[in-house]
Amino acid sequence: MLKLIKRLFRFVLKILFWCVVFSVAVVLLFKWIPVPVTPLMLIRNAEQTDANKKGWEHNWVSIKAISPHLQKAVICSEDQFFLSHNGFDIKAIEKAFENNKKGKRLKGASTISQQTAKNVFLWPDRSWLRKGLETYFTFLVELIWTKERIMEVYLNSIEMGPGIYGAEAAAQYWFKKSASKLSKYESAAIASILPSPLRYRANPATTYIEGRKSWIVKQMGYLGTINYSE
Template sequence: MTARIIHLVVKTGVWCIALSVLWVIILRFVPPPFTLTMAGDLLNGRSVTKEWRPLSEIDPNMARAAIAGEDARFCSHNGFDLEAIAGAAYRNAKGGRIRGGSTISQQTAKNVFLFQGGGYLRKAVEAWFTLLIETLWGKRRIMEVYLNVAETGIGTYGAEAGAIRYFNHSAKRLTPTEAGRIAAVLPLPKKRAAIAPRGFVRRHGDRIARQVAVVRREKLDACLN
């Protein structure tokens, strides 16, 4: 009986691994049709606005702003920024506003394959998918998917929909300030807006906008070329 249970557990695990790898391979070439976060919006009676744009059709300022605001070592880490994770843990231990240390790769894995919130089990599965997309997608595809599925406002997903919502034009052209303000919304898209921002969003967006030039000059986005 014990041997049968062990066999079933091992077989189930192998199937889960195989299916997850296949899922990631498919989405290497096909835009993710929806996410669980989008499904949550629909279940709560909200509409979902999104429009896929290849990375080549999104202004480079947007990717640079995402790197500046979310993950400065995006091009140099393997999916996990241990320095950022340790720094976030230290700040959180001191109290105050909880901060995360997730990379863009981890956020992409969560946004595409999993759900918001959750505990250690979800983080473990997120780590697995992060390893997969780093290995099977590469940095350029990760950024492309991230900029298309990240929530940029209530019911609004991706840089294209965000640019239209806030600035009435496509993400094909974004100034550093516009890109910075969209990037400033990303951590809390249901509580922040990039149009006429105030307080923290304005300050953070302006800081990101200034850092866009640094990302370009220091070639921190070199892996996207």
């Protein structure tokens, strides 16, 4: 019985070891090459019952081909401490934890780094397992990638509309132009729908989105120039 337990223990350790090796290798790979597809893209596509609407729009572009306005807009709307934290906003996590103790469901305080880790490597779910893996992958991307690369992957992978993934596809879908040409207000409009891109429209915007857009533009004025090397 003892031998069996030892063998099982060694087997589990080997699995964990190779899982770590594989995950690090994938994160290293995506440090340089575009992310071709995400789990969410596959899940959304599988959920689509209309055969005529199957598929998605996802056109990877360099961060230099994405308007600085959009980069600033998502920082202001999603994670204002993105450039200074190590992947986790501790104060926001503590606040979310306190709120969760009062309610019954997990409520996130995800940074852009965490959202990137979730979008690229994991599935959309509210569970402690997913959050644990998200923490692990967030640590890896912060360790291996630069802040600029995290932003590049984030803006090329997130859902920005029905079947729309990434800045270039979103710019074409909402404003009929390339991501590099997005104005301050167009960028803010896209950023304003990110909490629920299947529910809200960037253009034409509702009264609620117009309000969020104005707030984001104001915050962008406070942020100033983005410097990823700091």
